[in-house]
Amino acid sequence: MKKISVVLVTALLAVSCTDSNRQYVRKAIRIMDGQGLFAEGPDWESARADALSAQPISMEEAQEIVRAAAKVAGGKHSFLEPAGSVVSDATSEWPSPKVTLSEGVIPVIALSAFSGNQAEGVKYASVVLEAVPEDIHGVVIDLRGNTGGNMYPMIAAVHRFLPDDDEMLRFRTRKRTQWIPLSYAVRVAGVQQKSRIECAVAILTDDHTASSGEATLICFRGLDYVRVFGAPTAGYASANQPFPLPGGDNLVLTTGCDVARTGEVFCDDPIEPDVVTETPLEDAIGWIMNQ
Secondary structure (H helix, E strand, C coil): HHHHHHHHHHHHHHHHHHHHHHHHHHHHHHHHHHCCCCCCCCCHHHHHHHHHHCCCHHHHHHHHHHHHHHHHHHHHCCEEEECCCCHHHHCCCCCEEEEEEEEECCCEEHHHHHHHHHHHHHHHHHHHHHCCCCCCCEEEEEECCCCCCCCHHHHHCCCHHHCCCEEEEEECCCCEEEEEEEEHHHHHHCCCCCCCCCCEEEEEEEECCCCCHHHHHHHHCCCCCCCEEEEECCCCCEEEEEEEEEHHEEEEEEEEEEECCCCCCECCCCCCCCCEEEHHHHHHHHHCCCC
């Protein structure tokens, strides 16, 4: 009798565990149904059915099912963030942008990736805003190696080279399209908007320019005084949003794609530069000097 009781308890625990894992998967699928950028059509219906019919016997299996479904519902920019894997940005230290002078007169602004808190974001943007001279012939914005994070401090740092009152970027979800005006981006970053500096703008990109780095690039898309040098970007030009799951995990799901003022839509494909070159800084400086 004792052995039978142990077996029954073990079986009940296994059933309970399986139910818990299935609930985890079902909640993730509900989120993807409502918010995933690509959560429609036959590919999603197939992936959705596979996920909901699965019988994960461990949390690890449930997580793998969610990861696979997220790649269909949100594309390559979506992922699962396990509990405890994120360090609070309140204690982080993020590299500041760097501003140097080329040829003694052309500012070169290296915009690094950034995901810090509000105060750090203000500091990030202010480093650039305080260092760039007013009277310049041209500027280089170096986005090489900028893997993303929070785009607003990045845009605020170089907002003086964008047209005033510019509707520079849109996020398009399955249900609606939202404009991001320049004034809004600067306000969200927490800095004071300054007057425009009219000059030639050269932008440098490489295959590590991603996510918010690409969004910053797209803000300059279609402007006749801008030229882009380097290599194609990483192809993560989309908007992500974290959604909590049971146990403390976060489903980071792509909910929107980036749309330029030109109407071009960007998401999972690399953005080509105007000039593909292995010497982007030198070529950019040469182009500015010839303007």
